[in-house]
Amino acid sequence: MIDSGTETADAVVVGAGHNGLVAANLLADAGWDVLVLEATGVPGGAVRSAEVTAPGYLSDLYSSFYPLGYASPVLRRLGLDAHGLTWTHAPDVLAHVLPDGRAAVLNRDPAHSAASMEAFAPGDGQRWIDTYDDWRTVSRPLLDALFTPFPPVRNGLELLGRLRAAGALRLARRLVLPSRQLGRELFRGEGAPALMASCALHTDLSPDDAGSGIYGWLLAMLGQEVGWPVPVGGAQKITDALMDRLLARGGRISYSAPVDRVLVARGRAMGVRTAGGTLWRARRAVLADVPAPVLYLDLVGAAALPPRLVEDLAHFRWDGSTVKVDWALDGPMPWTNPQLRGAGTLHLATDLDGLTRYAADLACGQVPEEPFLLVGQMTTADARRSPAGTESLWSYTHLPFRRDWRVEDVTRHVDRMEAVLQRYAPGFKALVRGRFVAGPADLEERNPGLVGGAVGGGTAAAYQQLFLRPVPGLGRPDTPVDRLYLANASAHPGGGVHGAPGANAARAALHRDRALTGGLYARVIGAAHRAVYR
Structure with missing residues (x-):
């Protein structure tokens, strides 16, 4: 029972990650009184920056380059440029380094990219241009479809209209191809296929997994179309802009307020409780920017959920664990291959078969002896990140998913990473x-x-995407608890800093609340959940 003296809001948003802040902004735009409860002492989740290596060297603590964020219609519509967010680019978008030191280099100028791919096989330059032309035909409706609730009816119809039936069938085939097969079909040399496959390994997919091709194609072609930009002054600027916008619209945030329970009565979310027993009432909705297993099993509790949903959550699969290292360097990286000096991001250093071996080690629960590294040259991308003539560098790589990694295991793997560099x-x-x-x-x-x-x-695997994310269901942010919405990357469309899970949750909450349709909406969604989970 929530008493009348409890602090209230129209919506309580659990978590001030970027998805939670996007949801809060959209609800505030609709005139709702919004309260965000953040477990830590700072907002931003995985979109934050700080000086952690040496004075004057700025590091992005988690995410860094943002092709999806830059292209996202969700973030674009928020007008974050009016709140101080500006973007900048490295001279080259991406370089994939092969074991012999050669590099396939992606540049925002298609002719420069094509010339790099041509060096690996005659004709691959034109094949790259043709692949990019295919992308440009579908990029806007495809991205709009990706970043809207499932099923994307309107944008799907626009795609179909552009491609006609035969083209749509070929696109559907491309969506499920492994990246190895896609690269084999599109190119003859090893440069372009390795670059696209390594883009797919930003997820937890192997080059031979169904659906990995679309991730590699998407990230590579976005790099060709808009680059992989970074915010001027650090990733924190995205969070700062979202916060500035929210506060200007009357939104509120409470820090060091970890939620330990969603309060449910008669099948409806009524508010939340934070550690220590403080109750917060939600008049209209609770939106949770926390992973699905945490929301359902820890905050709601199995007793308030359909048994089938609890059973399905036992099969929820996480993506891999991550090790990230930031360095402050006294000078630019002394690459043997000078082509690497202008790249904001590098994929180091393996061929297609090596990517498969690396992914196989992870799938078998083994630590790769030859780690595949994603590397960011941050001062190359944004000169403000460190003193003139120096470099703020980071690298991350994946480990098998575990929650009990020992410090000495991590230390040994960092030694492997530095050996590759x-x-x-x-x-x-x-x-x-x-x-x-x-x-x-x-x-x-x-x-x-x-x-x-x-x-x-x-995981980004096909069996946990679309209407299968986070578990088989509706592919929507609605939950079996009325007025409770999942606004986290574990909801469709998944990971990346693009704001779509938060936006989808906000839209669902607004639609549910509309005076004339709210009751019908709740009944329809409730019936659908009962059909799926019981």
């Missing part, structure tokens, strides 16, 4: 002025939403 940039270690290591436990401690250091909100 030293191999392709001799003299790297001598330039290190400071270092900051974040293993899986560190990531989760500083951001409780990164369970076990998993940064994607759950």
Whole structure:
């Protein structure tokens, strides 16, 4: 029972990650009184920056380059540029480094990218241009469909109209191809296929997994179309802009307020309780930017949920654990291959078969002896990140998902990471002025939403996407508890800093609340959940 003296709001948003802040902003735009409860002492979740390596060196603590955020219609409609968010680009978007030191380089100029791919096989330059032309035909409706609630009827019809039946069938086939097969069909040399497959490994998918091709194609083609930009002054600027916008619209936020229970009465979310027993009443909705297993099993509790949903959650799969290292360097990276010096992001250093072996080690629960590294040259992308003539560098790689990684295991893996960097940039270690290591436990401690250091909100595998995310159901942010919505990357459309899960949850809450349709909406959604979960 929530007494009349309890603090109230139209909507209580659990978690001030970027999805929670997007949801809060959209509800505030609709005139709702919005309260955000954040478990830690700062907002932003995995979109934050700080000086952690050495004075004057700014590091993005979690996420960094933002092709999805830059292209996202959700973030674009929020007008965050009016709240101080500006973007900048490295000279080159991405370089994929092969074991022999050669590199396939993606540049925002398609002719430059094509020339790099042509060096690997005659004709691959034109094939790259043709692949990009295919992308441009579908990019806007495809992105709009990706970032709206499932099923994307209106945008799906627009796609069909552009492609006609035959083209739509070929696109549908491309959506399920493994990246190895997609690269084999599109190109002849090894440069372009390795670059696209390594883009797919930003998720937890192998080059041979169904559906991995679309991730590689999407990220590579977005890089060609809009680049992989970074916010001027750090990832924190995205969070700062979202916060500034929310507060300007009357939104409120309470820090160090970890929610330990969603309060449910008669099948409806009534509010939440924070650690220590404080109750917060929600007049209209509760939106949770926390992973689905945490929301359902920890905050709601199995007793208030359909048995089938609880059973399905036992099969929820996390993406891999992550180790991230930031370095402050006294000078630019001394790459042996000069093509790497202008790239904001690098994929280091393996061919397609090596990517498969790396992914197979992870799938078998083994630590890869030859880690595949994602590397960010942050000063190359944004000169404000460190003193002139230096470099703020980071790298991350994946481990099998576990929540019990020992410090010594992480330390040994960091040694492997630095050995790879030293191999392709001799003299790297001598330039290190400071270092900051974040293993899986560190990531989760500083951001409780990164369970076990998993940064994607759950696997990107096809069996946990669309209407199968987070479990088989409606593919929507609505939950079996009326007026409770999942606004986290573990909901469709998944990980990445694009704001779609938060926006989808806000739209669902607004639709449910409309005076004339709310009752019907609740009955329809409730009936659908009963059909799926009972």
